């Protein structure tokens with residue numbers, strides 16, 4: 417498509433002209449927006465770009481490695497991984513309120529990233545962000561709205577006193593344009609067409625206090641669900657699918673023994689804009705198979721429920 421190729425060429429030329437021989441840092445999350453921004457910048461200025469990937473311990477199974485390996489291998493990107501997971505678990509001790517979790521996670525995330533920048537401040541001139549057009553609209557609307565249901569924190573997340581110039585190569589684009597550009601840049605389909613994943617990650621998919629053990633358990637459940645959706649070619653048919661760990665134990669039976677273990681909920685939704693959504697009508701046989709695998713393979717889970725609530729009244733995430 418000439419329009420896309422034109423955009424890519426123009427954007428790379430613009431980045432070159434703006435950045436010249438200076439250095440750029442970008443927070444890489446693995447999401448499509450930050451990834452496409454990173455690749456465009458990498459193509460323009462190569463090793464003058466450093467990507468920082470913060471692992472907050474609330475990611476999905478193997479997520480950090482998959483993302484980092486892909487961009488290192490295919491785009492020779494320079495990526496610094498900061499494993500801050502222990503610090504996040506520490507700060508999340510005793511935190512149960514959903515908005516409080518978002519605050520704690522969001523603030524710590526910015527602190528970790530800011531620390532990195534401050535340590536390398538001498539060298540860095542530009543801060544690149546994967547802001548897209550709807551982010552700008554959303555955040556300007558939010559300022560006027562008195563009724564925010566959940567605080568999302570994608571825009572304006574960094575302290576102003578970092579003396580960096582913002583570089584936002586895709587800020588005029590819509591999501592599907594970003595995806596198309598990502599595709600034509602050669603980013604793997606698995607990474608381009610990923611379901612949305614919230615910034616606070618598994619933190620808001622563990623109801624109640626978040627611990628490493630609970631994250632590890634939920635990672636296994638989630639990985640089975642997603643693996644099966646991919647295997648049965650259902651992943652791209654639904655808009656978002658995930659598991660949530662509930663703070664409830666239930667009685668079950670395994671062989672001759674009574675069990676008293678955790679309950680997880682699976683949720684899959686179909687949605688156009690994530691403002692409204694319907695529970696996906698996944699085939700019963702499929703759900704049955706996934707539940708069987710989860711209970712057999714994940715120690716500590718003896719019951720699984722499937723969430724059939726629409727949005728509204730339910731939100732997509734449980735918190």
Ligand code: XMP
Nearest residue numbers: 566567568569612614615616690731732733
């Ligand atoms: P809800 O749960 O509000 O979710 O129906 C709508 C979409 O937003 C995602 N979501 C978040 N994304 N930070 C994010 O970056 C958040 O705190 C957050 N909360 C929800 C959710 O996964 C869904 O795609």
